[in-house]
Amino acid sequence: MTTNLIAQDDDPLARFLQSVEAAPDRAAVQSADASVTFADLAAWVADLAGALRDRGVRRGDHVGVCLERGVGLVAALLAVWSAGAAYVPLDPRYPDERIAFMIQDSGLRLVVAADDRPTRLADVEVITPVASGSTGEPVSVTPADAAYVIYTSGSTGVPKGVIATRGGVASLLHRLEAVGAYPDGHRVVGWNASASFDASVQQWARVCRGDTVVVLDEEQRRDPARFGAALAEHGITDIDATPSHWEAVEQGVTAPALRLFLGGEPVSTALWRRLDAAKEAGRVEAFNLYGPTECTVDSTAGPIEGTEPHIGPPLPGVEVHVLDDRLAEMPVGVTGELYISGPAVARGYVNRPGLTAERFVADPFAGAGRRMYRTGDEVRWRADGTLEFVGRADRQVKVRGFRIEPGEVEAAIAGYRDGCAAVVVARADDLVAYCVGDPDLDELRDHVAALLPAHAVPARFVRIVAFPLTVNGKIDFSLLPEPDAGATRADGRRPEGEYEELVAGVWAEVLGQDRVFADDDFFALGAHSLMAIRVVARVKKELGVALSIRDVYRRPMLRDFAEFVQSAHADVTSAAGR
CATH class of the missing domain: 3.40.50.12780 (ANL, N-terminal domain)
Structure with a gap:
């Protein structure tokens, strides 16, 4: 036409x-x-x-x-x-x-x-x-x-x-x-x-x-x-x-x-x-x-x-x-x-x-x-001369507007160490990486975050024993398990101290949850890069500390991120006093 x-x-x-x-x-x-x-x-x-x-x-x-x-x-x-x-x-x-x-x-x-x-x-x-x-x-x-x-x-x-x-x-x-x-x-x-x-x-x-x-x-x-x-x-x-x-x-x-x-x-x-x-x-x-x-x-x-x-x-x-x-x-x-x-x-x-x-x-x-x-x-x-979008003919996905080739993310994961491999898929508004080779998932997230733009870093890394296959030997994407929704645990350690409590309040607001715990993982709770940016913005508003989205990806555990925020705030306060 x-x-x-x-x-x-x-x-x-x-x-x-x-x-x-x-x-x-x-x-x-x-x-x-x-x-x-x-x-x-x-x-x-x-x-x-x-x-x-x-x-x-x-x-x-x-x-x-x-x-x-x-x-x-x-x-x-x-x-x-x-x-x-x-x-x-x-x-x-x-x-x-x-x-x-x-x-x-x-x-x-x-x-x-x-x-x-x-x-x-x-x-x-x-x-x-x-x-x-x-x-x-x-x-x-x-x-x-x-x-x-x-x-x-x-x-x-x-x-x-x-x-x-x-x-x-x-x-x-x-x-x-x-x-x-x-x-x-x-x-x-x-x-x-x-x-x-x-x-x-x-x-x-x-x-x-x-x-x-x-x-x-x-x-x-x-x-x-x-x-x-x-x-x-x-x-x-x-x-x-x-x-x-x-x-x-x-x-x-x-x-x-x-x-x-x-x-x-x-x-x-x-x-x-x-x-x-x-x-x-x-x-x-x-x-x-x-x-x-x-x-x-x-x-x-x-x-x-x-x-x-x-x-x-x-x-x-x-x-x-x-x-x-x-x-x-x-x-x-x-x-x-x-x-x-x-x-x-x-x-x-x-x-x-x-x-x-x-x-x-x-x-x-x-x-x-x-x-x-x-x-x-x-x-x-359509009969009225407009076009209706149906989907992709290949594996390419769009996540929050960014075009992402899962193969690029999978290649970054494969470079983590010998024997590590992954298949990456989009689940709702998140990228999820299903990994074999028994990787340390925290180290793996850091590795990927150092190579790819933040929007291409999977929100969740899931360890599986092997990729499910079809009778023809291809990966059966329909059999990949749903990632754990990551609901907060009732018996988790409650945040302690000024910085853990501040970060917990910010996370709960951004995630739309009643409460989070010191051992919770930001991304396991369902967060993605847009939420990480909101966390960075809120921390800057509350403490005047300028962080990057990568700081969130590299420290997804609340207690670790709070410790980093405390250190960064001390540096800012010290510089202001000089």
Whole structure:
């Protein structure tokens, strides 16, 4: 099924510069500690782009950006584009080994980072986002030039970098404007996704069309009351979230007429119906968005209304096909695999020609030279022209919006020691690892947390004697046991002392339990990474101690985590007294 193609000869950077001319004094980006106008942001971008060119950056190069979300990150991303290059986001929260691989794989020789001498970036040249250089006009590019490289989970255990194009980003803005998702006029947009997550592109890049982007910090993202307060304080009109994230914070939202964009994972029927009711009441107008990273964020979209979830029709400029294994079109109501073509399809994977050829295939419905992306998602047409998401054709899973290949997690577990192996599955909103080889599960969790992003670390590790097999010798996933729900024990040791009691109170609130005990394991109680982030935010609020989500993963036992919090608080208190 085809919709009208959109001309995409306007580069997103060109749109940004037009927005600067139209409203130079308007706030472009705001965060808790900084705010910058369009004019000042443009000057910052020009200075930093000059510094990049002075360091030898040329059209088509890849430049790493290792910064927290904020004003400086937006300046850096636009400056990389101005220099004619593509940015590679390196999330500062990622493990050192993950960042080292991305640097090597994408061929980075230069990284923009907050500190020009970070040990984790010792093998590359580093400049700060405030570096300035010679002036000059932005480097001319074409729609086919690379805009960014975002790494996703790989089924073989090796992450793969997706090369999206400048034309793809330009058409992303056009696609959502064309269906009214982005209405005319100035909007205030909340930015809550990591730059390493492709959903961030449709958040921070809204600055290119003249919208104000407001950065939500980690506490604001996860705490319902702070989330709602941030929306009201900044007058945020548009916000993106995964369904699981929205369900965690929606109770704190009171702002009327909010425009909500959901994506990254299926919307449950219950949430769909709540949002339909909210639309009828004039509180929230919600859209369900679908699209793989390989097709520049969003490929289909539809308003959330009615009673049954769907992922909408294809967006303008996107051609979709629902095909069987012989590439024959499937009729309405019959499940097939979704293929996507059009200008937003990415160039392929970095240094993975075989995988690129496997997933980006010749388009038999178009002229020579055009490709379509094989998504691996199973869908079916509905009679009203929308698509219904059915599931995956392979083992890939989505957990709280992040695309995860179980094979990558299994490979990390296998590296723990000889004889250790695992099968990883998604259970509700959690990853669960079923392990053989009698590993020490606490050590194993630490090992995996040091290799993978926090969202890819299983919430539960379950020791089993052997993998259940089918008669054909394959793993029988249906026979994997349900993980222990981990209910608190009636005879557990009660928390003792200020720090154990404080942590126990935080855990109980986050987990929604009446009480927890000193020997309880946070993740065995059913916690996941979103809950871990809320714990970190609450500890910072109570004690002023800045922890990371990895500190929770490495010390999942309450008594151990409380001891670590006590030590960290002592360090903070001592430093303040000096």
